[in-house]
Amino acid sequence: MKKIILILAIFIAPLAYTMDGPFVGVFNIKTSNAAGVVEATDQLVKDCGMPDGVTATLSATALNGTDESTHSYLMTYENNAAYVAWNQQIATCSGWTKYGATMSEISEQVAQALMFPLTGGGDPSADNVYVSFFVDVEIDGLAKFFNAYEELMAENSTNGSCPGSWGLFQFGPGSVPDQFGTHLAFCGYSDLGTAMAQVQERPPSKAFQKFLRKTYKKADTKAVTMGFTVKRYQ
Numbered sequence: 001m002k003k004i005i006l007i008l009a010i011f012i013a014p015l016a017y018t019m020d021g022p023f024v025g026v027f028n029i030k031t032s033n034a035a036g037v038v039e040a041t042d043q044l045v046k047d048c049g050m051p052d053g054v055t056a057t058l059s060a061t062a063l064n065g066t067d068e069s070t071h072s073y074l075m076t077y078e079n080n081a082a083y084v085a086w087n088q089q090i091a092t093c094s095g096w097t098k099y100g101a102t103m104s105e106i107s108e109q110v111a112q113a114l115m116f117p118l119t120g121g122g123d124p125s126a127d128n129v130y131v132s133f134f135v136d137v138e139i140d141g142l143a144k145f146f147n148a149y150e151e152l153m154a155e156n157s158t159n160g161s162c163p164g165s166w167g168l169f170q171f172g173p174g175s176v177p178d179q180f181g182t183h184l185a186f187c188g189y190s191d192l193g194t195a196m197a198q199v200q201e202r203p204p205s206k207a208f209q210k211f212l213r214k215t216y217k218k219a220d221t222k223a224v225t226m227g228f229t230v231k232r233y234q
Contacts, residue, residue: 021079024115024169028069031107034060037071038231040102045233047095053082055234059130064225069110072227113174115184119150120167121157125232127164127188129195134223136181141218148214149185155207156187161198164188181222195226 031037041058050056057074061067077083090096124130137145149168156162165188171180189195204212 021077021082023077023083023117023172025073025075025077025083026111026113026115027073027075027109028067028111029071029073029103029107030068030110031070033106034071034230036106037103040099040106041231041233043102044095044099047098048089048093050234051082051085051089053078054086055232057232058230059227060230061225061227064227065223067223067225071107071230111174111176111180113176113180114172115169116172118146118168118170118183119153120165121153122165122188124165124167124188127190128229129189129192130186130227130229131189131195131199132184132186132225132227133221134181134225135183135185135219135221136177137183137219141215145183145215145219148211152207152211156205159205159207161201161205161207162187163194164190179222181220192228199226 029037038058041056045056055076057076059072059074061070061072075086077086135145146168153162153166157166165186167186169184169186171177171182171184175182187198189198
């Protein structure tokens, strides 16, 4: 069946969604010099600052299957104007030239895409560990998947399964559906111990089993990953 060719990505999902934001840009990199990446980013923010309406989260990937990225920059744009201002800053602030030269020596960009939040809850900035589910949803199953997900999270966000932030995104420009699917759902946790208590839950909860029964014919999970917040910039 025809698949959606839109892509999405992760975290930071305010509840008021409009055609003018907010939305997220995800930029995945591969590096063996994590400290150097932080140092370069610190210097970039010192040199150029952050445009109004833009925040950045540097996340380290701990468990990501065959995905070769080690870190992700999650850029949250309050609206379209914030995204335009960020792009203009790249073209006009000399700090970006210095940053690019440094990063090209210590890292490699492996993926980038915009992602648009569909629903969510909680405060992602209060969480430090995130479990993400990359899902490929068939276009004629979108409504059923969305409704089943909201029903699942109505329970999981209150019963301790997902005690922090949560959200569902749709991938947009830059997406690679064959690799990452069309949608991403995430659950945030305050710390690793809290996250591990949930990822080891077996057997699946009744709510999750119900979700699978409603969606398995129209959705396919392509990957489940775990990442950690390294630093936030705003």
